[in-house]
Amino acid sequence: MKEELNIGFIGNPNCGKTTLFNAYTGAKLKVANWPGVTVEKKEGAMKYHEHLFKLVDLPGIYSLTSYTMEEKVSRNYILSDDVDVIIDVVDASALERNLYLTLQLIELGKPVVLALNMMDIVEERGMEIDMHRLPEMLGIPAIGVSARKKTGLEILMHAASHHKDHSTPDNLVHQHKSDKESKHVHNHHEEYAMVYSDLIEDKIDLIIEELQTHYPHLTNFRWHAIKLLEMDPEIMEKYPINRPDIIDRSYEKDIINQKYDFIEEIIEEVVVNKSKQVATTDKIDNLLTHRFLGLPIFLGIMAIVFFLTFTVGDYLKGYLEILLEWISGGATAGLEAVGAHPMLISLIVDGIIAGVGGILTFLPNIFILFLALAFLEDSGYMSRVAYVMDGIMGKIGLSGRAFIPMLLGFGCTVPAVMASRTLENRRDRLKTMLVTPFMSCSARLPIYVLFSEMFFKEHAMLVAYSMYVIGIVVAILVAFIMSRVEQVGSENSLLIELPEYKAPNARSIAIYVWEKIRDYLTKAGTTIFIASVIMWMISNIGPTGFVTDMSESFAASIGKVLVPIFTPIGLGHWQIVVALISGIAAKEIVVASCGVLYGIGNINSEQGMSDIVTLLAATGFGAVNAYALMVFCLLYVPCAATIATIKKESDSRKYTLCAVAFQLGVAWLMAFLVYQVGRLL
């Protein structure tokens, strides 16, 4: 018979859930080696024999309380009827900490299957896990798997499909040590994996009686009773009982302590050779998180990342430019040969090839930048950066953890803004979302590369670097001023797991980089393509129809209206103004638009650059103007996709509008300073 099964993947952060999920579904969800990569639940499907299994990947959590957003999302999802079986993914090499969530899941009373992930690492370390004893102590099946090496996957699904109706534990064979002298009326050890002290078990019994009277429809009385003893706010509100004599205080601490006592027993019985810890991570950490060297090392790593992006990237870009020139020339010749209308030739050569092609030549730079970021994320270095930067971030009223979104911002602002979700409180999240767009993303890189090469020749790389520095300084300054204005004592509560370092995995890096490259190509093929066509149209068509002089086009009329606002910042040219407006769709379009608006086919080539410099110089646009332009591009409204993400993450239209207005203001002010000061030099 065909059956449909809904399987929820849950586990601690960084335990390899997403890797396992990808292995089953063939999905290419992002994985990395820092906690909190998965911020929302993702669904996928797989066929198991003739059955259809729906898999859900949930954000990583350490416990099932209702105090954080992720925990609430995961808990409510599991409690809902949407899930038939839970696969609890645990990092077998860190079983002691992972089992806490397991015990909570079992208590929830849904069918749970334990997936012991990273068995390959366990073996490497010479540890052994007693796979016979573990299920006996927990009352659920335990399957060893390795998501990375794709072992045990079939067996795990087999267990999940067979275990779907088992909401009560099977084959429990254990007796808690502390319970040797238990005088409790029931012997719960055959019923429940986790049995508490007599004091708590007595209270649970009494609360269950109470719940049965008032809420007879409840499905899992024991779990609700335990939650009430813990004084869980959500459950207390939903199912209040008025028995202050039983619940005289919160027993949360006692319950946690007793769970961990039991976990210690399990570890003692089940894990063999556990003392054999790898010291490699500690050795690397001694250097990378060193109290004095940590920060210089991080800055050095970032310098190398950008050096590679610019030098190696530019070297490869040269070849793409030659190719583009060849295509552009070929297209013109070909179209002329078949007698195409000059307008069509202009649209294809000056509009599409100039716009889209101009952007595609930056692919090597983007590729190298994302490759480097993938290495940083996959190695486990990311959470160390949070520690290294904690002191500096503390001064601006944020925890070191807020630096992770900012660092990701060098790649793309959209996932960076989403990563701010892992921060604890809303105030920090909003603040981080406001400053993250100042971190220069890869879409802005073409603008720097182009304009710095055009106007600063041999100092081009230095100028491009300076944009990154300005971005960071502005972000830090804004956060600092905000923390001063707010005057809220920063609780600065960094708390982050530092995973074991691991050799970057070729597959996850390939997925990561390919995703980014694909996004870039898609963007070139859609947004930038359409923007280039629109740009060509509004700059070649005017109130009088098809115009030969662009200054009579619609684009010119739009640009000229806004020129007065841009004149004080040295950007008072209608072409630049139009290019900047179009850049809101995506920042790369600024470059594409310049190519189209100045009628230069291959803006990246030697010839194209000198043409545009001559054109601009004639209107008084020099190096200072170019620098002001770059600063403006660095800081002004991030692309449309970022605005949408900020809206989604903040869930506030007002905040989003304020953020956009604020960024525009900061960009104008900084460009103004640059231009006015620069002019005097």
Added chain:
Amino acid sequence: MTLSEGVPGTVYKVLDVQEEASIERRLAALGLISGTNITLLNKKKKGAVIFSVRGTRFAIGKVIADGILVEVTN
């Protein structure tokens, strides 16, 4: 003494955790409760520390480290 006063490389026993309720809960979920042994691995001048508890490393800021009372184990 507090964890932020500790010496890296030493194993400490947690005596008490005095934090804001939400942080105390999160630490408890990680298994950092009275009686647990933790190893201090690294420390910054300002008091942020790296420690390992139950086989996992964590980095915490000074404010949190100040609230963890410990004593040296024998």
